[in-house]
Amino acid sequence: MKRLNDLGEFLRSRRAQLRPEQLGLVNHGRRRVAGLRREEVAQLAGVSVAYYTRLEQGLTDRASDAVLDAVARVLQLDEDAHAHLHRLARGSRRDRPRVRRPERLRPSIALMVESFTAAKVPALVIGRSTDVLAWNRLAHGLLAGHLDFDAPNRPADRPNITRMVFLDPHVRELYPDWKRKCRDTVDDLRLVAGRYQDDARLAELVGELSMKSPEFTALWNNHAVKACAYSAREFHHPLVGPLTLANELLVLPDDDGQRLALFHAEPGSPSEAALSLLADLVTSGARPPAVPSPRPSLHPGA
Known part of the structure; x- marks a missing residue:
C-alpha cells in the first residue's frame, strides 16, 4: 500500500499548489482547503468525483493512461512530474523494479572513470540510492577530499x-547556494524513488534523513x-577557491x-x-583544511 499512499500524497501536494484562477475557475471566496478541490480536479479531468477520490486515497491501482494523462494536464505537471505520476500509478506492473542486492560496478566502468583523470575531468559513478560507487582522484578532491578515497570500494562505507x-558540514560549505543544491538533490531523489519503489x-536513506535533517523533511514533503x-553549479573549494562547473x-x-x-x-x-x-594538488596528496562547526540549520525558504 505504500506505493498507493505515495501516489495520493503526490496528487494532494500538486493540487494544493494550484489556484482556481490558474485554470479559469471562479473563486467564490474563502476555501476550506488550499489549492484546488478534489471535485474541481475530477470535473476538469472528466472523471467522477468518487473515482478521483479513490485514486487520491490510494484505493485503486487501475487508472488508465488516459485518466492519468488528463489528471496530469489539469494539475499542470511538467514532463518529469507527468512520468513520475505514471510510475507511481503503475508500480504493480510486471516491469516494476524488484528489491536488489547491493550494487556492483563493472570493472570496465571503474577504468573509464579513472581515465578521465588525464583530461582533468572530475568523474564519479552514482548508484540508484545515490551511493558513490567509484570516483577518480579529481572528483574525490572536488567533492569530498576529507573522506577516504577508497571508501566506495567498501559497500558498508560508501559515501x-x-x-x-x-549532513556533512564540509560539503555544505562547498556550495555557496546550498539551499538550491538541496532542492535539486531532493527533486532528483523523488524521481529515483518513484522508479525504484x-x-x-x-x-x-529517506527515513534516516527525515529524522536527522529538517531541511530534507520539508523538501521531501513538498513532493x-x-x-x-x-x-x-558554483563551488567554493577550500583549496582553490571559487569555481563554476557544468555537471x-x-x-x-x-x-x-x-x-x-x-x-x-x-x-x-x-x-x-x-x-x-586542483588536479595538481590532489596528485600531490594535498587535503582540504578542517571545516569549522556547521552553521545553524535553516529551513529552505527561511
Whole structure:
C-alpha cells in the first residue's frame, strides 16, 4: 500500500499548489482547503468525483493512461512530474523494479572513470540510492577530499551524495547556494524513488534523513520532482577557491539506475585554471583544511 499512499500524497501536494484562477475557475471566496478541490480536479479531468477520490486515497491501482494523462494536464505537471505520476500509478506492473542486492560496478566502468583523470575531468559513478560507487582522484578532491578515497570500494562505507549534502558540514560549505543544491538533490531523489519503489536502501536513506535533517523533511514533503541531467553549479573549494562547473549526469546502460557524473569548466576561464590547480594538488596528496562547526540549520525558504 505504500506505493498507493505515495501516489495520493503526490496528487494532494500538486493540487494544493494550484489556484482556481490558474485554470479559469471562479473563486467564490474563502476555501476550506488550499489549492484546488478534489471535485474541481475530477470535473476538469472528466472523471467522477468518487473515482478521483479513490485514486487520491490510494484505493485503486487501475487508472488508465488516459485518466492519468488528463489528471496530469489539469494539475499542470511538467514532463518529469507527468512520468513520475505514471510510475507511481503503475508500480504493480510486471516491469516494476524488484528489491536488489547491493550494487556492483563493472570493472570496465571503474577504468573509464579513472581515465578521465588525464583530461582533468572530475568523474564519479552514482548508484540508484545515490551511493558513490567509484570516483577518480579529481572528483574525490572536488567533492569530498576529507573522506577516504577508497571508501566506495567498501559497500558498508560508501559515501552517499544525498547524505553528504544534508549532513556533512564540509560539503555544505562547498556550495555557496546550498539551499538550491538541496532542492535539486531532493527533486532528483523523488524521481529515483518513484522508479525504484521497492528499494530498501532508498527507503532507509529517506527515513534516516527525515529524522536527522529538517531541511530534507520539508523538501521531501513538498513532493516536487525534477531530473538533474545537467546543471551549472558554483563551488567554493577550500583549496582553490571559487569555481563554476557544468555537471552532466549520464545514465549508464545495463547498470540498473547507475549514473556517470562529469564536471567541466569553460575553456580559458578562471574556473578551468582553478580546476587544473586542483588536479595538481590532489596528485600531490594535498587535503582540504578542517571545516569549522556547521552553521545553524535553516529551513529552505527561511
